[in-house]
Each structure stands twice: as C-alpha cells, then as structure tokens.
Amino acid sequence: MAQFQRPTLCCCRKVLTVPSKSCEGGQGLGQCRLVDIASASNFHCFKLRHFHLDLRLNFAVKEITGWQVLELVAIQPGVQTLVLDTHPSLLIQSIDCKVPGTTGAQDISPSLVYRVDPFTDYGSSLNISLPAYVIRPHRAFQITVRYTTTDGPAIWWLDAELTCGQTRPLVFTQGHSVCNRSFFPCFDTPAVKSTYTATVRVPEGVTVLMSASRSAYSKQDRVFQFSMEYPVPAYLVALVAGDLQHVDIGPRSRVWAEPCVLTCAVSKLGGSVERWLNVAEDLFGPYVWGRYDIVFLPPSFPIVAMENPCLTFIISSILESREFLLIDVIHEIAHGWFGNAVTNATWEEMWLSEGLATYAQRRITTEAYGEAFTCLETVFRLDALHRQMRLLGDNNPVSKLQVKFEPGINPSSLMNLFTYEKGFCFVSYLSQLCGNVKRFDSFLRAYIEQFKFSSVVAQDLLDFFLCFFPELKESCVAQREGLEFERWLNACGPPLCEPDLSAGGVLTGPVQSLCDLWASEPPDPEAIANFNLSSWSTFQTVLFLDRLLDRSPLSHEVMGQLSRCYSAQLDEMNAEVRIRWLQIVVRNSFYPDLPRIRGFLHKHTSRMYTVPLYEDLCSGVMKCFAAEVFYQTQARLHPNLRRTLQQILFQTSALSTPTGSVPSLLHPTPSSPSPTPRDQLGPADPPTTGTIALRDVNVSA
Ligand SMILES: [Zn+2]
Numbered sequence: 001m002a003q004f005q006r007p008t009l010c011c012c013r014k015v016l017t018v019p020s021k022s023c024e025g026g027q028g029l030g031q032c033r034l035v036d037i038a039s040a041s042n043f044h045c046f047k048l049r050h051f052h053l054d055l056r057l058n059f060a061v062k063e064i065t066g067w068q069v070l071e072l073v074a075i076q077p078g079v080q081t082l083v084l085d086t087h088p089s090l091l092i093q094s095i096d097c098k099v100p101g102t103t104g105a106q107d108i109s110p111s112l113v114y115r116v117d118p119f120t121d122y123g124s125s126l127n128i129s130l131p132a133y134v135i136r137p138h139r140a141f142q143i144t145v146r147y148t149t150t151d152g153p154a155i156w157w158l159d160a161e162l163t164c165g166q167t168r169p170l171v172f173t174q175g176h177s178v179c180n181r182s183f184f185p186c187f188d189t190p191a192v193k194s195t196y197t198a199t200v201r202v203p204e205g206v207t208v209l210m211s212a213s214r215s216a217y218s219k220q221d222r223v224f225q226f227s228m229e230y231p232v233p234a235y236l237v238a239l240v241a242g243d244l245q246h247v248d249i250g251p252r253s254r255v256w257a258e259p260c261v262l263t264c265a266v267s268k269l270g271g272s273v274e275r276w277l278n279v280a281e282d283l284f285g286p287y288v289w290g291r292y293d294i295v296f297l298p299p300s301f302p303i304v305a306m307e308n309p310c311l312t313f314i315i316s317s318i319l320e321s322r323e324f325l326l327i328d329v330i331h332e333i334a335h336g337w338f339g340n341a342v343t344n345a346t347w348e349e350m351w352l353s354e355g356l357a358t359y360a361q362r363r364i365t366t367e368a369y370g371e372a373f374t375c376l377e378t379v380f381r382l383d384a385l386h387r388q389m390r391l392l393g394d395n396n397p398v399s400k401l402q403v404k405f406e407p408g409i410n411p412s413s414l415m416n417l418f419t420y421e422k423g424f425c426f427v428s429y430l431s432q433l434c435g436n437v438k439r440f441d442s443f444l445r446a447y448i449e450q451f452k453f454s455s456v457v458a459q460d461l462l463d464f465f466l467c468f469f470p471e472l473k474e475s476c477v478a479q480r481e482g483l484e485f486e487r488w489l490n491a492c493g494p495p496l497c498e499p500d501l502s503a504g505g506v507l508t509g510p511v512q513s514l515c516d517l518w519a520s521e522p523p524d525p526e527a528i529a530n531f532n533l534s535s536w537s538t539f540q541t542v543l544f545l546d547r548l549l550d551r552s553p554l555s556h557e558v559m560g561q562l563s564r565c566y567s568a569q570l571d572e573m574n575a576e577v578r579i580r581w582l583q584i585v586v587r588n589s590f591y592p593d594l595p596r597i598r599g600f601l602h603k604h605t606s607r608m609y610t611v612p613l614y615e616d617l618c619s620g621v622m623k624c625f626a627a628e629v630f631y632q633t634q635a636r637l638h639p640n641l642r643r644t645l646q647q648i649l650f651q652t653s654a655l656s657t658p659t660g661s662v663p664s665l666l667h668p669t670p671s672s673p674s675p676t677p678r679d680q681l682g683p684a685d686p687p688t689t690g691t692i693a694l695r696d697v698n699v700s701a
C-alpha cells in the first residue's frame with residue numbers, strides 16, 4: 001500500500017505475547033507481541049471460519065446499518081468470553097447466538113450479554129459472554145451482531161462536491177492497519193484470515209464494489225452481493241459506493257471510476273495491466289485472486305493506493321504522473337502475492353509485506369521496462385530512505401525491520417520507508433546470497449505455494465529460505481559476520497548492504513552531472529544549457545529536484561537562475577514534478593514563484609500534494625500566505641484534511657525546528673501521508689509537523 005500514518009500515543013495496556021498461527025512453537029526471531037488488538041488474549045481460542053455482512057448504506061445521514069454473522073468454532077475448552085475489536089464510532093444494538101444443527105431452546109438464544117470496554121484511542125474491546133452450551137470444543141456456532149456505524153477511521157463519506165464529478169456522494173473504506181474495527185467487529189489482526197460474504201443495499205444510481213472475488217447485482221432490489229472465496233485478514237475487507245462505471249481492459253481486469261475520470265484512466269492503463277499480471281505470474285506463480293480490477297477514487301482518498309484483494313483502490317490524482325501510476329499499480333499487483341496471499345502475522349513485521357512487495361515490484365519492472373529504469377526508481381527511493389535516516393538519526397528504533405510496539409501505539413505508525421526500502425534491501429541481499437536472481441524467483445514461487453492464504457513471521461520466511469538452499473544453510477549464511485540475519489532484523493540504522501544499482505547509471509549519471517553543475521560556483525549557464533529536462537523521464541526529473549532540495553538553502557542568485565531555466569518548463573509537467581519544484585521555492589523563500597504555489601494549491605486538493613507544501617510554508621516565513629490560500633480553498637477539502645491543515649497552520653509555530661530532536665515514531669511523509677483518524681484527533685492532538693515532519697522524504701507508494 002501507499003500510506004504513512006501519524007503516531008498516536010495513549011494509555012498503557014498490558015503487553016500480550018501470543019503465538020500466531022504459523023509461528024506456533026517457533027522461537028527467537030518470530031515472536032509475536034500483539035499489543036494492538038483487544039482480542040489478542042482471545043482470538044487463538046476460536047477459529048473464524050467465515051463472516052457475512054448485511055449492510056444498508058444511508059448517504060443522507062452518513063450511516064451504515066445492518067448486521068454481521070460470524071461463524072466460529074471454539075478450539076480451546078473453558079472459554080466463556082469472545083473478545084472482538086471494535087470502535088467507539090460503532091454502536092451495537094444487539095448480539096445473539098445460534099448453534100446450527102441444534103433445535104429448540106438452543107437453536108436461537110436470547111440476546112447475549114456483552115460489554116464494550118475502552119482499549120486504546122484507535123479502538124475498543126467488545127466482550128461477549130457465551131452461553132455454556134455454545135463453547136464445546138470443535139463445534140461451530142454463529143454470533144450475530146446488529147450495529148450501526150458512522151464515520152469512524154475506516155469510513156470516509158464524501159459529499160458530492162468532494163467527488164470528481166461533483167454530482168453524487170461517495171463512500172469508501174480504508175482498513176489498513178487497524179481501522180476496520182470501526183467498520184465491523186473483528187479480530188483486527190493480520191494473523192487471522194477468513195472468507196467473507198456481503199449483501200449491500202444502496203439508493204438507486206449507486207454502484208457498490210468490494211474487495212471480493214465474486215459479485216452480483218439485483219436491480220429490482222438494488223442489492224449488491226459479494227463473496228470473497230479466499231481467506232483474507234480483516235484489514236483487506238474494503239468497500240466503495242458511488243457513481244462508478246467500468247470499462248474492461250483485459251480478460252480479468254476492469255477499470256472503475258466516476259464517469260468523468262473513466263476515459264482518462266482507461267487510456268493511461270490500456271493493455272498494460274494484463275501484461276504486468278503475466279510478467280508477475282511468470283516470476284511468482286499463478287495469480288490466486290481471479291480478478292484484478294482497479295477503482296480510481298477522488299482526491300480525498302487519503303493515501304496513494306491500497307492493495308485490496310481483487311480491487312486495487314488508487315487515487316485519481318496520480319493519473320497525470322505516468323511513471324508513478326505505473327509503479328504504484330505494479331506495486332499493488334505485487335501485493336497479490338506478497339502481503340495478500342502471504343501476510344505478515346503481526347504489524348511489527350510489516351516489511352514482510354512491503355519489503356517483499358517492493359522487491360517483487362522491481363522484479364516486474366526489470367522484466368517489463370529493463371534494469372536501468374528499475375535502478376533509477378530504486379536510486380530515487382533509496383535517496384529518500386537516506387534522507388529519512390538523516391532526519392531520524394542512526395539509533396531510532398523505527399529503523400528496525402522488527403519493530404517492537406509499545407502498548408497503545410497505533411501500528412499504522414510503522415508505515416515508513418524502512419519497512420519498504422530496508423526490507424527491500426534485505427530481500428535483495430537474500431537474493432544475492434543464492435547467487436542468481438532466477439533461482440531466487442523460484443524460491444519466491446515456492447514460498448508463495450507453501451504459505452499462501454496464511455500469515456507468517458520472519459522466522460518462517462528465513463527457515464524456508466535456508467531449507468530451500470541447503471548449501472547456504474551449511475555455509476552458515478545466517479551468521480555471516482556483520483550481515484547476520486538477526487542483525488538485519490533487529491539492528492537500527494541503514495540497510496547492512498544495498499544492491500548494485502550501477503545499471504541505472506545511464507539514467508542517473510546525467511542527473512548527477514546536472515546537480516554538480518548547479519553546485520559549482522557560479523553555475524555555468526552554457527554547460528547547464530546542454531541538459532534538456534523535457535527529454536528526461538519523470539523519475540530523472542524528480543531525482544534532480546530532490547537532490548536540489550537536499551542542497552537547500554540555495555543562494556538567491558542560484559534560485560533566480562533555476563527559476564529562469566526551469567520554472568515555466570516545470571509548469572507543464574506532472575504534479576509529482578511540480579510539487580518538488582514548489583518545495584524548493586518555499587524552502588528558499590523565493591517570492592517571485594509564489595503565484596505558482598497558489599495555482600497549484602487551488603488545483604490540487606489531495607493530502608499527498610497539500611500537506612507537504614503547507615508544512616513547508618508554515619515552518620518558513622510564508623505562513624500568512626498559506627493561511628490565505630487555505631481560506632480560499634478549504635471548501636473543496638475533505639473535513640479530515642481541513643483539520644490536518646488547520647493543525648499545521650495554527651498549532652505548529654512553536655514546534656518547528658529544522659533539526660530537532662529525534663522522535664520515537666514517524667510522522668507522515670509528503671506524498672504518502674496518512675488518513676487522520678478524525679474521530680480520534682481533537683484540539684490537543686499531536687502536531688502534524690514539528691521537530692521531524694518528514695517532508696524531506698518525497699516518496700509515494
Ligand atoms: Zn505496499
């Protein structure tokens with residue numbers, strides 16, 4: 001996925017250490033500490049076989065009402081309480097229980113006794129007392145929860161004005177990492193997977209899509225039915241409903257979007273998706289989910305993209321930046337194998353999803369677009385990793401691949417570049433160890449075959465790796481000095497080694513040469529004129545601008561020269577390029593280009609393009625200008641984003657220092673910021689910027 005979320009710090013909870021399904025009996029590296037779920041003490045007492053959602057969407061009052069049926073089997077004797085994760089925004093009306101196959105009084109019990117307790121600021125604990133006859137080991141029973149949910153962290157209601165077409169409202173959900181407990185009560189951990197079905201009733205003219213392998217629609221009843229026939233964790237259940245239409249773009253793929261976006265979306269993706277799926281299947285084995293559809297969402301979608309199975313959610317703002325669109329879609333396709341089919345059992349090891357998906361994405365782009373293109377994209381992302389490293393310092397615990405959460409910490413705060421890029425470097429290192437990238441591809445195919453539809457810990461991956469390559473096990477590669485697997489997982493700081501990216505030199509070389517020319521004093525205009533940015537790819541241009549940004553502050557003379565050389569030209573380019581130039585403008589307080597910032601912020605209303613610019617404006621001397629633009633544009637911003645920007649504008653002045661102390665957890669990065677859990681953030685929330693807002697990182701995906 002492409003999301004970074006701000007940390008939330010709150011009350012202490014008891015640390016619970018329980019084995020996940022696949023690490024049962026395992027030791028050492030793979031211990032799970034599930035401090036993020038209320039159901040941690042309980043979920044392994046039950047097997048969740050399946051659940052069904054029966055929901056009615058009411059746009060007028062922004063409410064989802066209905067019921068959920070959980071099909072469970074008790075697998076441990078003596079358990080009298082079922083604990084599920086839920087959220088204060090979800091109001092429970094009643095809970096009852098049924099034991100299929102029994103008759104009479106035991107068939108349908110009276111309403112069960114339940115209690116909702118506070119847990120953390122991102123969820124509550126739903127404790128359901130089970131009647132004695134239900135909890136016989138290995139016998140199935142059904143729990144039905146009737147409930148209403150409104151606008152919790154998972155559910156985003158958009159008024160018509162916030163959609164692309166501006167004619168009809170839209171709602172979407174976003175479950176990663178622990179938001180779906182506000183959508184339906186669940187074991188909100190990636191360690192638990194089950195199949196699900198859903199029935200969704202909507203007003204006329206509304207189309208519903210879900211992350212499901214099958215769907216059907218009854219026009220007469222205005223009812224959509226969905227079935228996900230493969231087991232998925234709670235966070236991968238997703239829904240979107242609005243004025244959506246589709247075009248088929250391949251034998252198993254269609255693009256969904258609002259009518260005004262559809263033609264553009266189809267033209268940008270065309271026949272590429274099937275080609276990428278074919279390349280991925282050649283590398284990693286069959287695509288197991290059946291369909292691969294994509295839905296483009298309005299700019300209010302809080303992240304860049306989300307790998308919901310069978311149906312990638314992606315922000316429509318990315319459409320104008322072709323190379324980013326390509327990378328983001330390929331990344332989400334890669335999650336079909338890494339993250340969705342095989343899932344990290346705990347959020348403390350999110351790299352098992354993101355690091356492997358990033359590696360797989362780059363294998364796909366290497367096959368489809370060549371090594372130079374892939375190396376360029378990697379260089380630009382590793383640049384960002386090192387930028388993040390400089391901001392955080394070498395000893396920050398979030399730079400570990402196996403992060404240890406403190407109780408009460410929202411797991412979404414782990415979304416950072418280490419998860420992606422340090423994880424990628426470790427996977428690349430494993431690939432190097434086996435001496436041949438194709439041999440490593442076959443290992444990954446076997447890994448997927450072995451663990452698909454289950455959740456794993458790092459130990460599972462590494463044990464399987466050493467079994468697959470016995471010669472490596474014999475030569476003790478896991479203990480190689482300085483590159484011990486344990487050290488990769490548990491040491492702070494940069495990757496222990498990085499892959500050879502020299503194949504990208506043909507593309508990165510000119511970028512570095514131009515950067516060097518601008519760094520010389522004074523810059524030589526004739527030499528600079530030999531480089532033509534319009535002949536460069538987007539990734540080359542963003543690498544150039546990122547490196548200029550790293551060298552800021554620049555002298556006023558150099559800024560003037562840069563502006564004369566590039567400003568008008570960059571105006572014609574895509575938003576990913578333009579925001580980087582505008583950040584240079586802001587950080588160097590270059591007033592002549594201020595109107596360009598105004599124009600950009602009037603056009604772009606997504607979090608990925610507004611938050612970094614506002615953060616820069618407010619930590620410099622342009623706060624009044626930022627406030628003015630905010631008041632002019634706020635009506636077109638999602639209320640959550642409006643609140644985030646208000647925080648930046650009005651709460652950060654005393655906190656912003658250029659090189660402040662190191663925080664314990666990460667703030668969002670610019671192009672991949674997070675949804676603000678709006679029902680959790682109040683006036684006393686942590687500021688969005690401050691000592692270490694990662695506006696310097698400049699990455700998406
Ligand atoms: Zn991802």
